[in-house]
Amino acid sequence: MTHIPEDDSAEAGLRAVEQAALGHPDVARSAAVIHTGSGGAERLTVYVEPAGHAPTPEPDLIRDFLARTLPVFAVPDTVVLVRTMPLTASGAVDLEALPVPRRSPYGADRSARAELLTELIGAVLGVQRVSTDESFVDLGGHSLLVARLISLVRSVLPLTISMRDVLDAESIASLTARLDLQGRPDDRTAEVPAPPPTRPALLGTWAAGLRCTGPLDQDALAQALRDITARHTVLTPDGxxxxxxxxxxxxEETAVHVRRASARLEETPDGPRAVGALLVHGPAEHSLLLVVDRAACDEESLDVLVHEWCHAYTARSRGHAPTWELLPGAGPRQGAAESRRTADPAHGRERLAGPPAQLTLPYDRPRPAQPSRRAGSIPVTVPAGLHRDLREVARRYDSTLRMVLQAALATLLADRAGETDVVIGTARHGRTRESLDNVVGRLSDHAVLRFDLSGAPRFGEVVAQARQEALAADERRAPGSERLVDVSEPERPGARHPLFRTALELRTGSGDRPRLPGISATPLRLPTAFDLDLAVVLAETFDDLDEPNGLLGEVRYAADLFDRATAERIAQRWEQLLRAVAANPESSLDQLLTDADAEAAPQGPTAVVGEARR
Structure with a gap:
């Protein structure tokens, strides 16, 4: 093992990490850099130029190699592959030209099973949030806790796990990744799925923007846009x-220009699938917009593109081309990553056979024949105490916070609609390995969860259904919602989603803000086409001690169907139901709804549901 004294200088420590990386047979050159994220946290990144004789190595395999070689405190948080290391005139590595790794706002877990495994490990260790970069032993685990973890995992998941698996794993991330592969093809060498030859059924656009203060180089910005679209050819089908x-x-005109860009994309399906715009508000005041066709990529791709546009701009403004992180090769064949998403269509048909045509929620207006796809938004804040209590409910039922929130949303929908057969969608992270993190494409989708709430079940039983449905999307390789549209051939009235009308998304990571040199850049909230009736979008936050610090997010609603006041009441009712769940998680649904009725609605400016009164 490479010896690095903990009190050694940072510079000497970085050089030792670089030398350790050069010990890997597939590494020709390396550089170690400490980056500071938006929240002030420092992350050690190792950049690697692959040896010419070898196929492109997997970043997680190089990191596993370094975990076996380096002491725990020196193991890098991220390994980034670059085709050629950028050099200065003196021949040293140009550290400023290296791409800063993007931290996903969707969290580190790559599947429902991996997320559940991480939560079970946290329950055994007695910690609210697991540091996935450290090993079970480093986090205080010992042989008795290993035995408890093995028993718990075997009781919840159909996995084979041994004491050696736990004790030999270099990190929690590598342990969950290894267990998550059980019973599945190892797709780490598979090609990235090729873009669809025709526009799929689910249309619309994604939009992102930055409000910028400072001098912008328009020529560098335009060249940077060409750089990212040349890198991701899915955005330029005709070249x-x-x-x-x-x-x-x-x-005030920003939203108008977003809608114009969206209309232009949908009117020209054979042209570029991305539009960039710079709105000039004043000499040093701008809004930078990027609108992308949903047929070309998923929502996380938009986050990738914004970060890479900023990186390319930084390089072009300094007079050189950007250095890119290597991407896995795309090809015409569908690789294992795609086959896993689209396998077993018969199971998909069976699982969704005969769902209700639609849940009749308290709409204020009839559904129009041609929806406008406009959305309104109600800000939502779940306070730290309730956040912590809901995580404890998840552990009580050997599940995750996401599953508890799904069960609560299904309960709310059944109550509002007077139905017991409830279908909701939930975002499913499609980047199943680290090398896919910066791929632009339709890798993520929605898993379709179906709940049977007949027979007055207790809340724990509904959580168990959420866990079973989420794991079925992994274990039985159920197809995602986009593929189910093809295999199930459901009726598609107007422009709305044919399989579910309400969705829940929980983001468990904290993404970094894009940065531009010499410019203050703040993300913009922009309108995008909304195909659902309701969507709950939340993000977990944690304090400096990794304790739950609240959930932040919004309830989005179809403006064609709901008045804002109605959507506010639905959001407030859901918050009251969450409080009832936290107080009495073993109750029946009927009792929880009665408790929610008794819960006093928040009043005035202290309301948990933001902007409840206008």
Whole structure:
């Protein structure tokens, strides 16, 4: 093992990490850098230039190699592959030209099974949040706790796990990744799924923007847009790069320009699938917009593109081309990653056979024949105490917070609609390995969860259904919602989603804000096409001690169907139900709904549901 004294200088420590990386046979050159994220946390990144004789190695395999070689405190948080290491005129590595690794806001767990495994490990160790970069032993685990973990995992999941698996794992991340592969093809060498030859059924656009203060180089910005679309060819099916449109506009006109860009994309299906725009508000005041066709990529791809546009701009503004992290090769064949998503269509048909045509929620207006796809938003804040209590409910039922929230949402929908057969969608992370983190494409989708709430079940039974449904999407390789549209051939009225009308998304990570040199950049909230009736979007937050610090997010609603006041009441009712669940998680659904009725609605400016009164 490489010896690095903990009190050694940072520079000497970085050089020792670089030398350890060079010990891997597939590494030709390496550089170690400490990056500071948006929240101030430092992350050690090792950049690797692969040896010319070898196939492109997997970043997680190189990290596992370093975990066996280096002391725990020196193991890198991230390994980034670059085709060629950028050099200065003197021949040293140009550290400023290296791409800063993007931290996903969706969290580190790659599947429902991996997320559940991490939660079970946290329950055994008695910690609220597991540091996935450390090993079970480093986190205080010992042989008695290993035995308890093995028993717990075997009781919840159909996995084979041994004491050696736990004790020999270099990190929690590598342990969950290894267990998550059981019974599945190892797709780490599979090609990335090729983009669809035709536009699929689910249309619309994603939009992201940055409000920028400071001098912007318009030529560098336009070249950077060409750089990212050349890197991700799914955005340019005909080979034509998109042009950057520059217009003078007020900040109030931003939404208008987003809608115009979206309309332009949908009207030209054979042209570029991305549009960039720079709105000039004043000499040093701008809004930078990126609108992308949903047929080309998923929502996380948008986060990738914004970060890479900023990275390319930084390089071009300094007079050189950007250095890119290597991407796995795309090809015409569908690799294992795609086959896992689309396998077993018969199971998908059986699982969704005969769901209700629609849940009749308290709509304020009839559904129009041609929906406008406009959405409203109610800010939602779940306080730290309730956040902590809900995580404890999850552990009581050997599940995850996501599953508890899904069960609560299904309960709310059944109550509002007077139905017992409830279908909701939940976002499913499609980047199943580290090398896919910066791939732009339709890798993520929605898993479709179906709940049977007949017979007055207790809440724990509904949580068990949520766990079973989520794991079925993994274990039985159930197809995602986009594929189910094809195999089930459901009726698609208007422009709305044919399989579910309500969705829940929980983001468990904390993404980094994009950065531009010499410019203050703040993310913009932009309108996008909304195909659902309701969607609950939440993000977990934690304090400096990794204790639960609340859930932040919003309830989005179809403006065609709901008045804002109605959506506010639904959001407030859901918060009251969450409080009832936290107080009496063993109760029946009927009792929880009665308790929620008794819960006093928040009043005035202290309301948990933000902007409840206008």
């Amino acid at each position: 034509t790069p998109p042009a950057l449109s520059v217009v003078t506009a007020s900040e």
